[in-house]
Amino acid sequence: MTVNPPAKWGLRTLAFGYLGLLLLAPVGMIFYKTFESGIGPPVEAMTSPDAVHAIWLTLLMVAVAVPLNTVFGVGCALLLVRHRWKGNALIDAVINLPFAISPVVIGLSLFLLYGTDGWFGPTLAGWGIQVLFSTPGMILASVFVSLPFVVRETVPVLQEIGTEQEQAASTLGANAWQTFWRVTLPAIRWGVAYGVVLTTARVLGEFGAVTIVSGQISGKTETLPLFVGKAFEQFDEGAAYAGAIVLALLALTTLLLMSVGGRKTKAQTNGPIPVTGAVAVSTTKENS
């Protein structure tokens, strides 16, 4: 349908107006608010002991949850795609569960398991391990909410690349481990990388689940999103805006990586099987 010029401009105005008022203007506004009185105050707010600890703790969440879910994600994707099994449909459905659940409910679920009256809480407390209101509980919450991304992004790429190259590698004498590292992983790397970006973004920004299990103890169990929420509620708007800017910049980086990653995965799945795989096979052969 060729739209006549007035209609075209009308649609454009609607689309840009909505995006502008809902997304662009508020985000622009928070940048303005933060740097209203120069770069000094936000830098100062972000170098306070509580803020530094919050940043450090947020990075710790990423450092634990992302590798865990990446190893799980790639392994699980291999199982789902390459090993037919009756239980696969069930595993597939369970992987989507974290998407179907409110973050607060996820927090509650961990509260019920690891709280003082919880299923595991008392036993673990007997061993001297405190999960709730401390780092392990927050890590569990982060792992829960970000579990599906790597699996979801790896499965389609794995389906797309097929098995010919892997078969070639194994007939040339590569063992399963060599085939995985030299052929499969290079071929699925963009899909995995995209999943890792999404996982990281989710862990960095998680608020609802972590807020329930952390107890929000400043300088102890407070991640950056919790720091932002608390600072705002305590009328320390400067610190809240500064923290929000750090998170917003990370989100914009994610966005950039997402649009690059999305394009790469698309190019990879639509195009011919990458050459790197073939090169890897020949090296494997020489080495073995």
Next chain:
Amino acid sequence: MEGSPATLAAPPRVGIRLPWVGAGLGRGMVTLYLSVIVLLPLAAVVAKSTEGGAGAFWDAVTGSESLAALKLTVVASLIVVAINAVFGTVIAWVMVRDEFRGKSLVNALIDLPFALPTIVAGLTLLTLYGSESPLGVNVAFTRMAVVLALAFVTLPFVARAVQPLLMEMDREMEEAATSLGASGFTVFRRIIFPNLLPGILAGVMLAFARALGEFGSLILISGNIPFKTEVSSVFIRSQIESGNVSGAAAVSVVLLAISLLMLVAVTVLGRWSRGGKGGAFSSAIDRLVGLGGPSGGP
């Protein structure tokens, strides 16, 4: 392939098996991981909600504050998905059929609600539409604020679900209709809209599920006033904090059930349209399920 010399030379195999662990061990590990991380915690919620029997469950869900929160959550979510169904379709249209400078930038911007932490989303909306609004629009602590925040976090769903369908659409149909004398509106109503409907529906269902469980973006801007601006997720938190954990679990189970229903419906819709439509739509839906099911988006 079966007859190729290479396959004859080595024992036939179907692609790579999991290296160094057998499939059985792999399955065991995946099941264990999923059980510890996801299934056991959820089982604890369901068990807690039914602790006092069906009567206590019903009382907890239909308590006046709980019911008010559920009503607000469902009604606000319905309003928001209706708004985003219209604007999402318009945005998708502009992104696919219109040409302008900076298009790829705007296209990337649409995903911003998926990438931005929810607490930051709430804070940004509050700076522009709060008490110090430079536009003079103050919606803080009203039901309008709930709608605004939910509209923000669910914005990408319909747009992203409709986009691939628009790209795949055969333009000859529209041209034929136009040449036969159909007006622009008739072409939209009779040809374009029916083709986009699966995308709009899928986007709406995912957005609805996401809106139901939303928490972080609402906490600052809604004011969390019981009977007025308190949504179910906020109600659940307040119940946990005041020690009524089984009440919190009961409302959680209701939210969980509605969201799961949406997820199943979208999966069925995706599978159904996989037959006729190309793969781009179903993969977009897979991706959307992945990106931002209810709790998705940081």
